[in-house]
Amino acid sequence: xxxxxxxxxxxxxxxxAGAGIGVGxxxxxxxxxxxxxxxxxxxxxxxxxxxxxxxxxxxIFGFAIALILIYAPPx
Amino acid sequence: MLQVATDPMHQFQVTRLFDLHIGGVxxxxxxxxxxxxxxxxxxxxxxxxxxxxxxxxxxxxxxxAEIWYGFVAGIVxxxxxxDGKPFVPLVFTIFSFIFVANMLGMLPNAFTSTSHIVxxxxxxxxxxxxxxxxGVWKNGFKFLKVFVPSGVPWYILWFVVIIEIFSFLxxxxxxxxxxxxxxxxxxxxxxxxxxxxxxxxxxxxxIGGAMATVLVMPLVIGVTALELLVAFLQAYVFAIxxxxxxxxxxxxxxx
Numbered sequence: 001x002x003x004x005x006x007x008x009x010x011x012x013x014x015x016x017a018g019a020g021i022g023v024g025x026x027x028x029x030x031x032x033x034x035x036x037x038x039x040x041x042x043x044x045x046x047x048x049x050x051x052x053x054x055x056x057x058x059x060i061f062g063f064a065i066a067l068i069l070i071y072a073p074p075x
Numbered sequence: 076m077l078q079v080a081t082d083p084m085h086q087f088q089v090t091r092l093f094d095l096h097i098g099g100v101x102x103x104x105x106x107x108x109x110x111x112x113x114x115x116x117x118x119x120x121x122x123x124x125x126x127x128x129x130x131x132x133x134x135x136x137x138x139x140a141e142i143w144y145g146f147v148a149g150i151v152x153x154x155x156x157x158d159g160k161p162f163v164p165l166v167f168t169i170f171s172f173i174f175v176a177n178m179l180g181m182l183p184n185a186f187t188s189t190s191h192i193v194x195x196x197x198x199x200x201x202x203x204x205x206x207x208x209x210g211v212w213k214n215g216f217k218f219l220k221v222f223v224p225s226g227v228p229w230y231i232l233w234f235v236v237i238i239e240i241f242s243f244l245x246x247x248x249x250x251x252x253x254x255x256x257x258x259x260x261x262x263x264x265x266x267x268x269x270x271x272x273x274x275x276x277x278x279x280x281x282i283g284g285a286m287a288t289v290l291v292m293p294l295v296i297g298v299t300a301l302e303l304l305v306a307f308l309q310a311y312v313f314a315i316x317x318x319x320x321x322x323x324x325x326x327x328x329x330x
Contacts, residue, residue, distance in 0.1 A: 046153050046315055053312045057249035060256045064248075 001073075009069040015062020022055035083266040087190055087259070107194070110186045114175040143171070147314060154318035158325050162318075165205075169198065170314040177258065177306035181299070189309075190258040192251060199251030202317050210324035220328030250316060257309050261302045268295050 030048045034041035068074075091103040125140035133141055147167040151159040173189060180187025188194050210218040222239040223232070271291045276284030 046150070049308075049312055049315050050319055053253065053316055057245075057253060060249060060252045061245075063256050063260075064252055 005069050005073040009066040012062045012066040012069060015065075016059045019056055019059025019062070022058070023052055026051045026055060083263045083270065086186070086262060086266060089191070106186045107188045107191060110179055111172075111176065111188045111194070114172060114179055114188070117179075118171050118175055147171075150311075150314055151318055154315065155322050155325065159318065159321065162321055166314050166317055169202070169317055170310050173198075173254065173313050174307060174310035177310060178303075180258065180262065181303060181306060187258050187262060189254055190262055192255045195254040195258075196247070196251035198313075199247040199254075202250060202320065203247035206320045206324045209321065210327060213325060214327055218324070218327050221323050223328055225328050246320065250313065254309050254313055257305055261305050265295075265298055265302055268298050271295075 026048065030041075030044070033044070089105050089107050091105055092109060093104055095101075095103045122140055125136040128134075129137060144167060147170050148163050150170075151163050151166050155162065176189045176194075177187065179185050180190065207218075210221065214220075221243065222236050224235060224239065227235050268291070272284075272288050272295075275287040275291065278284070279287055
């Protein structure tokens with residue numbers, strides 16, 4: 001059981017791949033838009049960070065599950 | 076010796092500086108508390124020093140304090156517009172505390188109090204409860220509109236409401252976990268990369284290790300620079316999310 005929990009914790013880190021794709025998409029699109037229209041870029045910086053934070057939260061939920069599986073395994 | 080030097084989790088050990096038990100509750104003064112107190116004293120001391128003799132045309136130290144305050148006031152103004160004015164001191168306090176705590180943690184041998192979920196979770200729960208209290212106080216039952224976004228067709232609305240309820244309830248979790256996970260992960264990575272140096276010296280002898288260290292050093296400097304960026308960015312993210320959540324409390328259903 002101990003080993004299975006560790007494998008599950010490793011699998012939970014797959015969530016970080018999704019968060020990586022999402023964060024990359026957000027910053028990539030922001031950069032693309034900012035190069036097309038640099039004068040509008042500064043006004044959208046807050047939105048950029050907000051979208052980044054919300055996307056990153058999903059990766060962090062995966063990390064939280066991994067921590068739970070390692071330090072407080074169910075059963 | 077090597078165990079302490081290379082164990083990446085050792086830096087997160089909370090130790091009692093002196094014992095203090097009142098009524099069976101352990102409120103010992105720990106190194107975590109010490110660094111939080113240092114951070115708060117640094118902020119108060121800096122602003123007392125910088126604004127000791129305020130002038131219309133600011134001096135250098137006064138400009139620094141004004142840029143710092145103006146930066147946070149700018150965040151609140153961007154997100155909450157005029158309604159956010161009463162909350163500028165709150166957001167400023169949260170931002171400054173997290174920023175200084177993160178930066179103190181970057182010093183060698185210092186303790187990062189924001190790398191513990193007790194600290195970040197408390198701040199996140201405080202922010203969450205504040206939003207609920209302000210929302211109910213300002214809007215009464217209309218605060219429930221926060222779960223019902225405007226302009227959604229009725230046949231999909233019930234599903235959106237369920238998602239909104241879950242996303243609202245997961246806010247304190249994600250807010251606290253984000254700061255904690257970023258500081259923990261960053262410092263572990265920093266320590267692992269720095270731990271290459273003693274391991275290389277042990278493995279290759281002093282001369283070989285010193286030569287290999289030259290290769291490792293740019294990497295460590297790069298990770299440290301990235302950590303400094305993250306330390307600022309996480310304080311900024313916490314502040315901006317506090318503003319966004321406060322906006323929900325002031326104008327429920329308006330997103």
